[in-house]
Amino acid sequence: MPAIIAVPAFRDNYIWVLRDDRRAAVVDPGDAAPVLAYLAAERLDLAAILVTHHHADHVGGVAALAQRSGAPVLGPAFETIPARTRALDDGDTVELAELDAHLAVIHVPGHTLGHIAYAGEVGGERVAFCGDTLFAGGCGRLFEGTPAQMHASLARLAALPAETAVYCAHEYTLANLQFAQEVEPGNAALAARAARDLARRKRGEPTVPSTIGDERATNPFLRAAVPEVRAAAQEHEGRELASEVDVFAAVRRWKDVFA
Ligand code: ZN
Ligand code: FE
Secondary structure: OOEEEEEEEOOOEEEEEEEOOOEEEEEOOOOHHHHHHHHHHHOOEEEEEEOOOOOHHHHOOHHHHHHHHOOOEEEEOOOOOOOOOEEEOOOOEEEEHHHOEEEEEEEOOOOOOOOEEEEEEEOOEEEEEEEOOEEOOEEOOOOOOOHHHHHHHHHHHHOOOOOOEEEEOEOOHHHHHHHHHHHOOOOHHHHHHHHHHHHHHHOOOOOOOEEHHHHHHHOHHHOOOOHHHHHHHHHHHOOOOOOHHHHHHHHHHHHHOOO
């Protein structure tokens, strides 16, 4: 059975490794060194490199890993990705048969304009590798895209089956949930999640993956349609917010200056 392992990098990045007992694929290797150390320790051959977007903390190790392993580099068509061998656009599929990974490409502009996510099944489990678009309890900053683009991208991810495991690229969860509780102090599912994830961090465990069901219930960036979220955003902005996109944009601006 294939497994999905977190290789930590930098301060708070997770490089996800899909592996069986002989081979591996990596998602967003921002640094080659920890990946090479893991592959060597586990005696794994690198079979594929998947990239979600062009930021250095996601692609910094790609060229070195590709050169050493000869593994193909799959990445977004509309961004400059080092050593890319296959350009992916919305609706493309990625089959890593030897790792029992069957993934569909979803174009999710917002954090960057060409950002893609990979969603499907690994070893029969539903998964999504969403880079810096959907975080556990939060979402990526809007460096290149508009609020409308990010809102639509998050809505596509939120529409995945509830049991889908969300493999995002950073451990930002506790800070995200602290902000989420500022927006929705009365959300009981959120309070329970915050307690659960705080306990995980105290044990030194990742809070990632979460699930799409967790995110729908507790992530304010997926909850612009919820009356309490709208009311909190309007209160924070001191004005009426006409649309869901306006609510989303207000929550994103609020988070940008929160703590
Ligand atoms: Zn990024
Ligand atoms: Fe990042």
